Amino acid sequence: MLDLALKGKPRYWIWISFLITMILIGFICWLREHHIGAAFTTGLSRDVSWGFHVGQLTFFVGVAASAVLVVLPYYFHNYKAFGRITVIGEFLAVGCVLIAMLSVFVIMGQPSRVWNVILHPTPHSIIFWDMFVLMTYLFLNLLCGWTILHAEKKDAPPPKWIKPFIYWAILWAPSIHTVTAFLYAGLPGKPHWMTALQAAHFLATAFAAGPSLLIIISMIIRKVSKFDPGQQAINKLAEIATYALIIHLFFIGLEFFTAFYSQIPDHMKSLIYLYWGLEGHDRLVPWMAISTLLAFTGLLIFMFPPLRKWNVTKLIGAICIFFSIWMDKGFAFVVSGFIPNSFDRVTEAWIALNEFLVAAGVWSVGALVITVLYKIAITVKEKAVFDKYGQKQVVD
Amino acid sequence: MITRRDFLKIAAFSSLLGLGGAFTINALEKEPGQKVLKDINALKGKRWAMVIDTRKFKTELDFEKVIKACHKAHNVPEIANPLHEVKWIWTDDYKHSFTHTAEEYISDEIKHRKFLLLCNHCENPPCVRVCPVKATFKRPDGITMQDMHRCIGCKFCMAGCPYGARSYNFLPPRDYIKEFNPEYPTRTLGVVEKCTFCNQRIDKGQLPYCVEASEGKIIFGDLYDPNSEIRKVLSENIVIRRKVELGTQPMVFYII
Ligand code: SF4
Ligand code: SF4
Numbered sequence: 001m002l003d004l005a006l007k008g009k010p011r012y013w014i015w016i017s018f019l020i021t022m023i024l025i026g027f028i029c030w031l032r033e034h035h036i037g038a039a040f041t042t043g044l045s046r047d048v049s050w051g052f053h054v055g056q057l058t059f060f061v062g063v064a065a066s067a068v069l070v071v072l073p074y075y076f077h078n079y080k081a082f083g084r085i086t087v088i089g090e091f092l093a094v095g096c097v098l099i100a101m102l103s104v105f106v107i108m109g110q111p112s113r114v115w116n117v118i119l120h121p122t123p124h125s126i127i128f129w130d131m132f133v134l135m136t137y138l139f140l141n142l143l144c145g146w147t148i149l150h151a152e153k154k155d156a157p158p159p160k161w162i163k164p165f166i167y168w169a170i171l172w173a174p175s176i177h178t179v180t181a182f183l184y185a186g187l188p189g190k191p192h193w194m195t196a197l198q199a200a201h202f203l204a205t206a207f208a209a210g211p212s213l214l215i216i217i218s219m220i221i222r223k224v225s226k227f228d229p230g231q232q233a234i235n236k237l238a239e240i241a242t243y244a245l246i247i248h249l250f251f252i253g254l255e256f257f258t259a260f261y262s263q264i265p266d267h268m269k270s271l272i273y274l275y276w277g278l279e280g281h282d283r284l285v286p287w288m289a290i291s292t293l294l295a296f297t298g299l300l301i302f303m304f305p306p307l308r309k310w311n312v313t314k315l316i317g318a319i320c321i322f323f324s325i326w327m328d329k330g331f332a333f334v335v336s337g338f339i340p341n342s343f344d345r346v347t348e349a350w351i352a353l354n355e356f357l358v359a360a361g362v363w364s365v366g367a368l369v370i371t372v373l374y375k376i377a378i379t380v381k382e383k384a385v386f387d388k389y390g391q392k393q394v395v396d
Numbered sequence: 397m398i399t400r401r402d403f404l405k406i407a408a409f410s411s412l413l414g415l416g417g418a419f420t421i422n423a424l425e426k427e428p429g430q431k432v433l434k435d436i437n438a439l440k441g442k443r444w445a446m447v448i449d450t451r452k453f454k455t456e457l458d459f460e461k462v463i464k465a466c467h468k469a470h471n472v473p474e475i476a477n478p479l480h481e482v483k484w485i486w487t488d489d490y491k492h493s494f495t496h497t498a499e500e501y502i503s504d505e506i507k508h509r510k511f512l513l514l515c516n517h518c519e520n521p522p523c524v525r526v527c528p529v530k531a532t533f534k535r536p537d538g539i540t541m542q543d544m545h546r547c548i549g550c551k552f553c554m555a556g557c558p559y560g561a562r563s564y565n566f567l568p569p570r571d572y573i574k575e576f577n578p579e580y581p582t583r584t585l586g587v588v589e590k591c592t593f594c595n596q597r598i599d600k601g602q603l604p605y606c607v608e609a610s611e612g613k614i615i616f617g618d619l620y621d622p623n624s625e626i627r628k629v630l631s632e633n634i635v636i637r638r639k640v641e642l643g644t645q646p647m648v649f650y651i652i
Binding site for chain 2: 107
């Protein structure tokens with residue numbers, strides 16, 4: 001099937017070339033960091049030792065896990081509308097897991113020693129488990145997506161042996177994000193991160209951001225190809241995102257209550273820093289203000305059925321939710337965990353240009369893999385004018 | 397006794413045979429200060445700990461001597477920018493050393509006193525728990541060791557340590573060493589380092605550099621030995637530790 005990725009319109013090749021260019025730029029920036037040191041190439045410091053890349057890991061593991069939201073209803077509840085996009089969800093997961101794993105890789109000061117993680121397996125370290133669950137999830141999604149698509153191409157039902165793997169992937173999805181939450185939730189002296197709610201909160205944000213991204217992608221697919229992911233599926237995704245977003249905002253409220261009713265200083269300080277600024281340090285305040293504004297805009301659109309159903313506003317809402325959560329989880333959450341620092345002082349962090357370009361390179365790797373897999377999937381799916389779910393596809 | 401060179405040789409050889417992990421852990425984690433090094437006059441101890449008598453540190457010079465002795469001997473780079481500096485032992489004031497427990501109405505003298513800070517060699521160290529490659533690990537004598545040759549630079553331990561005791565090499569460290577000591581290895585870009593309680597000296601029967609340079613202001617010894625000097629000092633003075641509430645059980649005590 002891979003040959004299908006080699007035939008495309010000029011705009012397909014322009015996009016591919018763009019991604020490859022970004023990967024090369026990211027790679028050069030990454031080399032630069034290892035040449036001159038992270039002092040000049042990242043926004044990190046002795047006090048804030050994790051930043052943008054670890055944020056990207058956190059965020060994209062979530063998006064990857066959210067593939068379960070289209071796979072589970074289809075396989076467990078026979079929800080037919082998602083039938084066409086299970087493969088889209090699975091392939092999105094593949095790309096996002098790659099982004100997540102590369103985001104961990106690029107934080108390493110000694111990347112050539114990465115094999116030590118396997119040579120000296122250390123089960124008491126959460127990174128060990130993170131690597132294990134992510135690798136497994138990557139494999140499962142690639143396997144399931146590919147096998148189902150292959151069957152679809154031959155106009156046959158998916159082989160029976162794939163079923164256990166599909167169920168395995170479904171059960172595995174929450175685990176990858178739970179383990180990611182455990183990276184944070186078990187560290188003494190980091191009260192902002194150390195909440196039993198962490199994994200649940202991560203899943204809530206993931207289940208809002210993931211479907212939002214799927215909505216955006218579905219709209220793009222619809223524009224650039226003859227394959228239609230289906231209006232019903234897109235509407236359902238918006239509904240799921242709405243509930244997840246509400247749970248996410250509710251959880252933020254819970255964090256506020258615990259911190260401010262208990263009045264324990266360290267629990268309050270990170271939140272004060274994020275939303276109002278602490279001791280004159282307020283670099284993330286506008287960042288969080290935008291994130292909050294986007295969340296409520298998204299909520300307003302998605303809560304109001306006519307706006308949620310109209311595709312233009314739906315797209316705007318999805319973009320708002322996606323970026324709101326990306327800004328929060330993908331950066332602010334990580335940095336604010338280090339504030340105040342171990343000496344009750346505030347050291348701020350920001351994203352250096354070099355760091356951003358490395359991240360852009362990492363996203364591009366994910367995007368490239370997703371593009372190629374989607375190209376194959378869409379070509380296969382375009383051929384079916386009447387698909388097997390009985391709905392007529394949009395044919396122009 | 398196994399010298400560092402022998403150790404590296406065996407490690408290199410055994411890793412060729414695919415035994416790297418097993419050897420390194422055994423040799424470093426179980427042996428030094430215990431079996432292999434017991435022959436010569438290695439200091440023997442079950443739980444190394446330190447008491448810093450902060451009353452006795454009076455002048456800038458008192459601190460400087462101690463810090464210099466450590467940093468010079470261990471080739472610690474001198475980086476001026478506090479964001480990216482590397483430090484094994486340093487000072488801070490009362491309020492920032494003892495966050496959470498600092499008393500507001502304590503005497504001005506104590507408020508302005510400086511306190512030596514270093515890795516606490518916690519009995520229950522979160523840094524060891526989180527390291528994915530066992531580059532930081534516990535020796536049976538309580539030292540939290542750091543293997544700069546295995547560290548992958550993930551910085552998880554820096555997030556894990558609640559005491560800010562760990563430094564990442566954000567800059568090429570060799571460019572910032574003023575006086576190079578050929579006896580001790582230098583580090584590379586992208587690894588984490590910290591105080592090791594001078595394990596190399598303990599294993600030779602010597603006291604850590606800072607203890608030696610302090611001329612009696614720092615007491616070092618075996619906490620599990622009821623007859624040790626350190627236990628005597630602890631029983632006769634009121635001491636405090638940093639962030640005991642976290643359950644890490646720091647092994648550095650401060651006489652106020
Ligand atoms: S002080 Fe920090 S680095 Fe030292 S043992 Fe404790 S947790 Fe680890
Ligand atoms: S930075 Fe090095 S010592 Fe610290 S957790 Fe990572 S591998 Fe272990």
